[in-house]
Amino acid sequence: MEQFNTMLEAAVCAVTRCGSFRFATSDEKYDTKSLLSIAGVSDAETPADEDSFYVVSPGGAIGFCEDGRDIDWLFLTGSGIDEDLPARYQADPQINFCPKCGNSVVPGARFCGQCGKAL
Ligand SMILES: [Zn+2]
Structure with a gap:
């Protein structure tokens, strides 16, 4: 599962996987546009600190990982299909992501081979 430093980055990834979302703790629904806009607002109001990151499930659900372990799923996919979402974050030992x-970059790499960002 990829890590994202901001909710907006996670949302940009999520909208490539799913077209509709719902808030995990209510029935409120979001389309891709409203998801991106609420993510931008969230980043401005409550930016994640250094130890926290967002994750996106294969189906497009967005979770927040505050301590690097437990995942708090914020947005679920609106498809009606309940994904099997993990409660714990497990870093993939083989592949890191820029x-x-x-x-994908190899573990220990200092720069991304695609865009050159220092890692
Ligand atoms: Zn890169």
């Missing part, structure tokens, strides 16, 4: 472009 925080800028999302390209």
Whole structure:
């Protein structure tokens, strides 16, 4: 699962996987446009600190990982299909992802081979 430093980055990824979302704790529904806008507002009001990050499930659900372990799923996909979402974050030991472009990079790499961002 990829890590994202801001909710907006996570939302940009999520909208490539799903077209509609719902808030995990209410029935409120969001389309891709409203999801991106609420993510931008959230980042401005409550930016994640250094130890926290957002994750996106394969189906497009967005979770917040405050301590690097437990995932608090914020947005679920609006497809009606309940995904099996993990409650714990498990870093993939083999593949890391560039925080800028999302390209997979080998563990220990100092720069992203795709966009050149220092890691
Ligand atoms: Zn990159």
